[in-house]
Amino acid sequence: MLRTTFTELVGVEAPIQMSGMGSVGGPELAAAVSQAGGLGTNTVAGLTPNEVEARVDLIRTQTKKPFALNFLIPVVDTEAVKAAARACRVVDFFWGRPDAELVRIAHAGGALVSWQTGSLEEAVAAEAAGCDFLIAQGIEAGGHIRGQLGVLQLLTEVVEAVKVPVLAAGGIGNARALAGVIAAGAAGARIGTRFLAAGSTSTAHSALPHTAYCDRRSRGLRPCRPRPQAIGRECGQFPASRARRPIAASWEPSPRWRATRASQWATSRRSSRQRRSSTSWSRAQRLSCWGRSLR
Ligand SMILES: Cc1cc2nc3c(=O)[nH]c(=O)nc-3n(C[C@H](O)[C@H](O)[C@H](O)COP(=O)(O)O)c2cc1C
Secondary structure, eight states: OOOOHHHHHHTOSSSEEEOOBTBTSOHHHHHHHHHTTSBEEEEOTTOOHHHHHHHHHHHHTTOOSOEEEEEEGGGOOHHHHHHHHHHOSEEEEESSOOOHHHHHHHHHTTOEEEEEESSHHHHHHHHHTTOSEEEEEOTTOSSSOOOOSOHHHHHHHHHHHOSSOEEEESSOOSHHHHHHHHHTTOSEEEEOHHHHHHOOSOHHHHTOTTHHHHHHHHTTOOOOOOOHHHHHHHTTTSOGGGGOOHHHHHTSOOHHHHHHHHHHHHHHHHHHHHHHHHTOOOHHHHHHHHHHHHO
């Protein structure tokens, strides 16, 4: 198996981290990824310290290999971070400015710390905050998207600027893409959607609301992006409004756009009504027409 600075640091066999994915990437999927040699990751955002411990016990019954627990900054609870750091190999953070105090707390518990970043500036801040490795998230990523650049562009900027291992995240779903980001300087890849599409024993996964989305991805098609509201709901207590990404906000229809669309829809409804009424033949007419066509 390919060795990289990431595999050496974390103690896994494959240069792959599974993304934390709210409640859709359940503990069973995380354990399965770890058991197969990658770094399985389970999101524990919004859980109490006791619930984090219970989650760890559940993963531990399925694998003895290293795994990560993922926190979302808007709902981070330092006591839960302490509980996670005592029990897992990597404490992983996302969706907020790198915070040296959180990194210190996780290190004090004995875990490595990773931070998923969406810009060069954020990556440099994460390294300065003491993170052991970073994730450069490109705009191709599924779920919560902080990246504003294509993954290769951001990755090449980040690997030039920091010394810690960097994983690439966003649209990586096969060995060629993994090899591509490693050739561009990554120490591996963080992969989410492809694992959801892979099928697993996870009950959360079988209830996945994004089946069509995953199907499109696994068939190499451009996915329709999951609605931010739906992603918000997946993260349990993570409020939907917080999950609205900048890219989603920039697509918010303006009042003028709404007004134009409303008048277009009204026109098209009117004309299809007219078409229907102009072609609504009587029964006798239809019978006579069919009769003619049969002759
Ligand atoms: C359905 C879904 C839910 C996600 N939820 C989270 C999350 O709770 N925490 C997190 O750090 N990242 C989350 N992400 C983003 C991932 O960390 C990562 O950036 C993404 O999966 C990489 O892109 P890919 O899905 O194309 O592989 C989510 C991604 C998906 C697809």
